[in-house]
Amino acid sequence: xxxxxxxxxxxxxxxxxxxxxxxxxxxxxxxxxxxxxxxxxxxxxxxxxxxxxxxxxxxxxxxxxxxxxxxxxxxxxxxxxxxxxxxxxxxxxxxxxxxxxxxxxxxxxxxxxxxxxxxxxxxxxxxxxxxxxxxxxxxxxxxxxxxxxxxxxxxxxxxxxxxxxxxxxxxxxxxxxxxxxxxxxxxxxxxxxxxxxxxxxxxxxxxxxxxxxxxxxxxxxxxxxxxxxxxxxxxxxxxxxxxxxxxxxxxxxxxxxxxxxxxxxxxxxxxxxxxxxxxxxxxxxxxxxxxxxxxxxxxxxxxxxxxxxxxxxxxxxxxxxxxxxxxxxxxxxxxxxxxxxxxxxxxxxxxxxxxxxxxxxxxxxxxxxxxxxxxxxxxxxxxxxxxxxxxxxxxxxxxxxxxxxxxxxxxxxx
Numbered sequence: 001x002x003x004x005x006x007x008x009x010x011x012x013x014x015x016x017x018x019x020x021x022x023x024x025x026x027x028x029x030x031x032x033x034x035x036x037x038x039x040x041x042x043x044x045x046x047x048x049x050x051x052x053x054x055x056x057x058x059x060x061x062x063x064x065x066x067x068x069x070x071x072x073x074x075x076x077x078x079x080x081x082x083x084x085x086x087x088x089x090x091x092x093x094x095x096x097x098x099x100x101x102x103x104x105x106x107x108x109x110x111x112x113x114x115x116x117x118x119x120x121x122x123x124x125x126x127x128x129x130x131x132x133x134x135x136x137x138x139x140x141x142x143x144x145x146x147x148x149x150x151x152x153x154x155x156x157x158x159x160x161x162x163x164x165x166x167x168x169x170x171x172x173x174x175x176x177x178x179x180x181x182x183x184x185x186x187x188x189x190x191x192x193x194x195x196x197x198x199x200x201x202x203x204x205x206x207x208x209x210x211x212x213x214x215x216x217x218x219x220x221x222x223x224x225x226x227x228x229x230x231x232x233x234x235x236x237x238x239x240x241x242x243x244x245x246x247x248x249x250x251x252x253x254x255x256x257x258x259x260x261x262x263x264x265x266x267x268x269x270x271x272x273x274x275x276x277x278x279x280x281x282x283x284x285x286x287x288x289x290x291x292x293x294x295x296x297x298x299x300x301x302x303x304x305x306x307x308x309x310x311x312x313x314x315x316x317x318x319x320x321x322x323x324x325x326x327x328x329x330x331x332x333x334x335x336x337x338x339x340x341x342x343x344x345x346x347x348x349x350x351x352x353x354x355x356x357x358x359x360x361x362x363x364x365x366x367x368x369x370x371x372x373x374x375x376x377x378x379x380x381x382x383x384x385x386x387x388x389x390x391x392x393x394x395x396x397x398x399x400x401x402x403x404x405x406x407x408x409x410x411x412x413x414x
Contacts, residue, residue: 025058028314028321030085031072034063036246036264037137037304037338043325046334050324057317065245067189070379077101077311084312085321087136089190090303091372091382093127098376102132103308108319109134116328120369121341125305127374133307134326135341140299140365141198141262141288142358144271148282149177149259158286160296162202162227165260165289169236172259180238182231183258185246188390193372193382194300195262196389199224201370202291202298208373214410216385217403220294225399229392242393254279262288264302266337268358285357287364301369377413384409 032043040063047059062083064072070092076082077099088096096102109131114122121135143165145158153172159165169181185191200207205220215221231237238258240248246263250270253261254277261267274280287297306325308318324330331340335351339362345351352359373381388406391397397405 025056026314026317028057028059028084028318029081030059030061030321031069031076031083032061032063032087033066033069033304035066036266037139038266038334039337042334042337046325046330047321049330050321054320057321059321066191073101073309074099076309082311083309084314084318086307086309087304088133088307090124090301090305091190091374091378093125093132093305094374095376095378096307097127097130097132100310103310103312103315104130104132105134105308105319106131116343117341118343118366120301120366121303123301123371124303125307133305134322135303136306136326137302137304137338138341138366139264139302139304139338140362140369141194141264141302142268142361142365143286143288144253144261144263144267145284145286146253146256146259146279146282147284148279149181150284152177153259158284159289161289161292162199163292166231166234166236169231169260170234173236178257178259180236180257181259182237182241183244183249183252183261184228184237184241185244185249185263186228186241186389186393187243187245188386189245190382190386191245192389193385194302196224196228196385197300197370197372198262198288198298199227201300201368202289202295203227204291204294208375212375214381214407217400217407220291222399222403225389225392225403228389229395229399232393242390265339265358265362268355269336285361287361287368295368297364297368299365299368299370301371303369375413380413381406381410 034040047061051057051059073086117135118138121138124135125131125133143158149172153175155168159168172178172181184195186195200221203220203223205216205224207216209215249261249263250267252258254271256279268285270276271283272280288299290296290298306322308315312318328342328345331342332345332348332351384406388402392399392402
C-alpha cells in the first residue's frame, strides 16, 4: 500500500490542524457499503491516512450490505447518534433532498472541480440544480466471459447483442462445457433492477414517459423481462440467480461454474486474482451487449456519491473527510476495484497499467449509462418492480401480467 502518497493526498485537502495530544478527539461517524466497488480494507486504509494526517479526528466506520444502506440512512435521521458521512446511490438524491436528509454542498464545489470530474459522474449527486455530495464511485455493469470456455466452444469473440449471447450460451451448454452458462444477480433487490434496466435500455424501453407515467410494461421494458424469463426456460441461466447478489455472481463465475456473468467493475480484478479465482488469467470483459437494430451496447448508471447528513454536528470536518476519500491521488491509488471519477486519471499509467481491457470496455459502457428514474418515490416503484420480476422469473405470472400490476402500483405514486 502506498501510504506516503495517501498521507500526501490527505494533506493536500487543507485538512484540519492537529490538536494537542491530550485533547479529546472529534469523532466522525461514516456509513459505507460492504458490497462491490471499494473493499472494506480499501476504505479502512484510506481512512487511516486521513486520521494520521488529522490526529485529533477518529472516524467510526460502519459497513452494511447495499440492501440495508438506504434504510440505515433514513432511520438515522431521527436517531440520537446519527451519521456524519454516508454513501448514497444515484437513485436517492431526489428522495433525500425532498425530506432534507442530506446537506446541500453546492457552495463547496468550485468550477475547476466541476470541470475536472467526469461529466456523467455529477448526475450521481445532483438534484434540482443542487449538489448533495461528491461523486465517488462511477460504475456500470459489464459482460464478463470465460475466454477458455468460449475457445473450447469454438467461439472467437464475445457477443455484441443479447440474442447472440443466448446463441453462444446454448452452444456452450450443448457441448457440455458447463451446465448453466449464464449467472446473474436477480434476487428480489435493487440488483435485479440494475440488470433489468440494462436489458430495457438495450431494447429501447423506458421506465417512465415524459409525464412521469410508467411505460416499462410495454415495448422494450416487456421485451427485457421476457428475455430474462426465456434464459431460465432454456436452461441457460443458473436458477439460483433468482436468489443471487453480485457477490454470489462473482463467486460462481470465479469458481468456473459459468461462461458469462454481468457485474460491476470490481469483479474484473478479483476474478483475475489467483487468490480469489480459479479462472484467473481467462477472464475477459466487454461492454454489456446491445439489441440488433436498436443499440450497440447497454449500461445502467450504478454510480454512488458521498454526502453529509443534515443532522451532522461536524459538517466542515465531514466535508474534509469526503474531500480526502474522493481526492484524485487517493482514487488513483485504489483504482483496481473502482475507477476514478477524475478525467485526467485515465492518462495515469498507474491507473491504466494492467487494466487496458477494462478501460476499453469502460469507455463504451460509461458513455452508455442509462438512468433509473429520478423521483422521490423511486424506492416504492422499485419494490413493486422487484416483486413483478421475481414473479415472472419464478413462473407464477407472465411477464406481461407481472409488469402490468407493477405499473398500476407505480401509477399511484407521486
